[in-house]
Amino acid sequence: MSKQALDFTISRVTSAEDFLPLSKVEGAAFTGPQTSLFFGTSPNQANLSAARHSKIFHDDPTAIYYKAVLPSGEIIGLAKWNLFKTAGPHHPWPTSGFAPDANLELLGWFFGELDKKRNAFMDSREGVKERGYLYMAILAVEPKFQRMGIGKKLLEWGLDMADSEGLETFIEASPAGKPLYEKMGWREVGFTDVGLRRWGWKGEEDTNRTVSMFRPVGGKSLE
Numbered sequence: 001m002s003k004q005a006l007d008f009t010i011s012r013v014t015s016a017e018d019f020l021p022l023s024k025v026e027g028a029a030f031t032g033p034q035t036s037l038f039f040g041t042s043p044n045q046a047n048l049s050a051a052r053h054s055k056i057f058h059d060d061p062t063a064i065y066y067k068a069v070l071p072s073g074e075i076i077g078l079a080k081w082n083l084f085k086t087a088g089p090h091h092p093w094p095t096s097g098f099a100p101d102a103n104l105e106l107l108g109w110f111f112g113e114l115d116k117k118r119n120a121f122m123d124s125r126e127g128v129k130e131r132g133y134l135y136m137a138i139l140a141v142e143p144k145f146q147r148m149g150i151g152k153k154l155l156e157w158g159l160d161m162a163d164s165e166g167l168e169t170f171i172e173a174s175p176a177g178k179p180l181y182e183k184m185g186w187r188e189v190g191f192t193d194v195g196l197r198r199w200g201w202k203g204e205e206d207t208n209r210t211v212s213m214f215r216p217v218g219g220k221s222l223e
């Protein structure tokens with residue numbers, strides 16, 4: 001028996017009221033050291049995250065949020081893009097508004113490394129300083145609705161816009177998410193490893209890897 005297609009819609013976030021349910025989706029989708037070790041274990045994480053996103057929504061003109069919504073009104077997916085139209089470097093990650101037990105030194109180092117590698121790669125691309133580029137910052141889907149095409153649909157908005165306007169795109173991905181992005185035209189151009197033991201992680205993992213990925217216009221090979 002074939003699985004019934006899920007009925008959902010994709011739309012742009014236009015109200016800060018959406019950020020609490022969006023943050024709950026984000027919290028459910030991302031687990032493990034990149035949440036508890038980095039952001040702390042406060043039970044108030046969803047509210048803290050919603051406040052950070054709301055500030056970005058109001059203060060950062062490059063930030064564009066999209067949501068996936070069921071007919072019932074339940075929000076089940078989040079995409080955050082940054083449309084950079086000016087010369088870099090760009091630093092879109094938050095620097096405040098974290099839980100009391102968040103590891104600020106680790107967050108500063110990690111976000112700084114992502115920014116440094118992304119800026120160095122994209123600023124070296126011919127014409128990027130003049131035309132800008134699109135950065136896929138966050139993609140999250142409620143776990144029980146994963147592998148139903150929601151993530152792909154959330155990505156398609158940005159990629160359709162990027163291709164129509166002749167923009168290259170960049171993303172940082174987990175190794176688990178990498179295959180989806182490869183199917184949509186991104187390719188690996190680097191990575192950032194976090195030695196978890198150094199930062200006090202007691203779980204089984206020793207290293208957390210984030211993959212830097214680049215997508216040419218249309219997803220076509222550079223070769």
